[in-house]
């Protein structure tokens with residue numbers, strides 16, 4: 001039996017600092033329209049898709065900082081994404097800066113939303129691995145202040161049954177950490193949706209700059225292969241407010257092969273027809289965790305991560 005769906009990585013070019021939500025949402029809706037024309041079931045947008053990558057700046061004024069956040073999802077400005085999903089009968093995943101009111105206090109997260117083809121919210125995820133610094137670094141051409149503006153995600157690494165399979169989300173730096181993939185893998189994930197904003201230069205380790213694209217595909221290809229899952233990885237690309245951001249959006253198979261890849265640094269739809277059943281060729285053979293892991297070791301990992309794997313691929 002094949003569970004074939006068409007997925008679309010909707011790469012975005014630069015978003016200027018003063019771009020209104022309306023103009024960005026209009027760009028996203030245009031890409032959703034394109035995706036509907038190729039009968040996509042799901043469109044994936046980058047991390048912090050709605051705004052410029054504002055952690056590159058030291059922002060001390062809270063009212064300016066809050067201007068980059070969404071205090072409700074959907075909000076008036078983002079409602080068109082939900083309405084378009086419903087109108088075009090396609091799912092959408094996008095990253096956004098979340099301002100949440102919890103137990104009477106305001107909390108800020110780097111989040112992503114997963115919306116179904118009926119326009120309803122299926123689930124949301126809060127980024128766990130926040131790279132960069134809490135304090136502005138003297139002499140850095142661009143800052144990377146995610147630790148200053150966001151709290152560590154407190155929702156774990158959930159999966160949802162959606163689009164005919166088991167779907168999970170990661171955000172940007174999460175993709176570099178094998179345990180993030182593994183917790184999804186232990187829950188039999190079949191499709192991982194990953195938005196990213198990756199600068200081409202990392203002032204903390206300039207010796208890595210020549211390897212940014214290589215290490216991006218390395219972690220995607222190994223994450224997919226070692227966990228028997230597909231991934232759709234989507235970047236905010238191009239020169240955004242003077243900072244070069246990695247394009248290279250792609251769809252990766254459970255084999256680790258890249259099956260579709262962006263060829264520009266702008267708004268671009270990268271489309272692939274994927275068979276979720278292709279995950280079984282790995283989950284039921286070389287990466288059959290139950291068969292090839294020493295049970296007590298397997299149980300120990302489950303206890304430690306709290307992940308309960310449903311049956312793979314059912």
Ligand code: ING
Nearest residue numbers: 131172173176196197198199202
């Ligand atoms: N961006 C980058 C990423 O992990 C980074 C930050 C780049 C950290 C390279 C370390 C090395 O792709 C985000 N937003 O996490």
